[in-house]
Amino acid sequence: ATKTPKRVVIAGAPASGKGTQCELIVEKFGLVHISAGDLLRAAVAEGTPAGLEAKAYMDRGDLVPDEVVVTMVKDALDCEEAEENGWLLDGYPRSASQADAIEKEGITPDVFLLLNVPDEMLIERVVGRRLDPETGAIYHVKFFPPPEDVVDRLTIRSDDTEEKAKNRLAVHHSNVEAVVGRYEGKIREIDGDRAKTEVFAEIASILDEM
Ligand code: AP5
Numbered sequence: 001a002t003k004t005p006k007r008v009v010i011a012g013a014p015a016s017g018k019g020t021q022c023e024l025i026v027e028k029f030g031l032v033h034i035s036a037g038d039l040l041r042a043a044v045a046e047g048t049p050a051g052l053e054a055k056a057y058m059d060r061g062d063l064v065p066d067e068v069v070v071t072m073v074k075d076a077l078d079c080e081e082a083e084e085n086g087w088l089l090d091g092y093p094r095s096a097s098q099a100d101a102i103e104k105e106g107i108t109p110d111v112f113l114l115l116n117v118p119d120e121m122l123i124e125r126v127v128g129r130r131l132d133p134e135t136g137a138i139y140h141v142k143f144f145p146p147p148e149d150v151v152d153r154l155t156i157r158s159d160d161t162e163e164k165a166k167n168r169l170a171v172h173h174s175n176v177e178a179v180v181g182r183y184e185g186k187i188r189e190i191d192g193d194r195a196k197t198e199v200f201a202e203i204a205s206i207l208d209e210m
Contacts, residue, residue: 125143
């Protein structure tokens with residue numbers, strides 16, 4: 001029998017490890033990864049009208065208005081690959097209205113993974129993050145040091161300063177409960193303050209059970 005494609009949301013504070021876990025989930029389960037933040041950064045880099053509008057909000061660490069984000073995410077989900085292989089939605093929904101917007105289209109996750117990491121850990125994770133623009137790999141200067149030969153090409157996200165991360169964190173705390181409230185019975189809280197392989201082992205066992 002063919003397996004039903006998994007439909008997964010992953011949520012958590014800034015730098016809680018969503019992107020890091022998504023890399024591992026995609027590798028093992030082959031889900032289509034749709035990251036609201038990545039879609040927005042791509043639009044900003046391309047200078048599309050949506051990107052131009054989003055930029056100021058992202059620079060401050062505020063949520064981008066629904067008119068910009070909702071269509072982007074809906075369009076990304078609306079593809080054969082996501083329907084056939086299942087999807088992994090990262091960083092969306094971040095408000096009750098965003099949850100309603102996909103629900104109206106009949107887009108419902110089977111499970112809502114929520115990564116919990118204490119606030120004091122998150123700032124250190126944010127400021128030490130480094131990204132490889134060629135492979136998409138996520139490193140950390142202390143926790144996951146990059147190999148010597150890629151160091152020169154690594155980039156730092158413009159919103160990864162301590163000040164902006166504090167605002168991103170405040171925005172997260174003021175929205176998370178409303179979102180969680182929409183997915184009662186589907187929430188799986190995961191302690192994200194452990195080695196990434198341990199965090200992934202728990203996520204993998206949840207997804208295997210589905
Ligand atoms: P987005 O790109 O989603 O950023 P975020 O939520 O702040 O999350 P991050 O990408 O910072 O962190 P992450 O959880 O993926 O952590 P990572 O794995 O990289 O959003 C950016 C902006 O876009 C928002 O501020 C907003 O403006 C806008 N936006 C996005 N979605 C929106 C929406 N739905 N509506 C409106 N606006 C929206 O890990 C972080 C670091 O920690 C890395 O260095 C990593 O190596 C390290 N690390 C990871 N796991 C571990 C571990 N287990 N132990 C030690 N270190 C670890």
